[in-house]
Amino acid sequence: MTLYFAYGTNMDRAAMRLRCPGARAIGTGTLEGWRLLVAVDGYVSIVRRPGARVHGVLWRLTAHDLAALDAYEGVDAGLYRRRMLPVIVGVARRRAQVYISRSAAPGRPRPGHLSLVMSAAQSWHLPITYRDELRRFASSGWHGARTPQAGEVR
Template sequence: MPLYFAYGSNMDRAAMTAHCPRSRPVGIAQLARHRFVIMREGFASVVRDPGRSVHGVLWDLALADIGGLDRYENMAQGLYAKLYLSVVGPSGPRRALIYVGRNSGPGRAAASYMEPILTAAAAFRLPQGYVAELQRHLPPGREPIAKPRAAASAYRLRERRPP
């Protein structure tokens, strides 16, 4: 099964279960030399930035789920492009499928879009500084969410051991 690096709404376990029911989280990962942005359409993407990194969740993507993920990411309408990039995950550097927005912005995300991203980022225990960066994408006047301690235990992962 291919690996998939989620850095936006697909970090949320419930969202992934809805359109990729056979896929499982492997652990957290990092995409070097990129930064998180919001596209003009209001959705997450990444752009090259040599001094930054994007943190996210690495999924073991079932082949049967790829079509559902493509539909969710509006591949037919050209919203995202699929790339395979190197990420550093629980077992070291790996190539992973990543959906990158064709329009890098700038844009604004709705609170209803960003809040599940922030909840998943905190639950998967992404670095606090990175979660604070993500919080800057909340609409003006919106308070950052608190770390969901109870949700963190529900997101605990077993580290996958290499064969």
């Protein structure tokens, strides 16, 4: 069994049932030192950023599920790569596979993509501040999650 940290549409329970029928959700977790962005391919990815956090869901996968996710994420085609990173789950650190876009160049989100991410974040009750960040990210045309500037209306 492999642990996998999802921060995008793979947080969605129904999507994971279709893609990875053997996957079991462990719960929510946090990846520290990374931030979310929309990569040039139009899907969310993560990039290193000291002090930042990405919230998501930790899944336990079978070998078959991991192979299915590799195909879905386009690992062989070079779209995403898999890395083992420490994820905070409660008070523990667990090492989990994480998919990261090969390009850190910002792009525009594909239609409907961020709404799926936001819906999954809501269903997992991810922190409201993080969900607000996703909403600003989606509605502002901005390519990366950001902190509001002084005087900006929330």
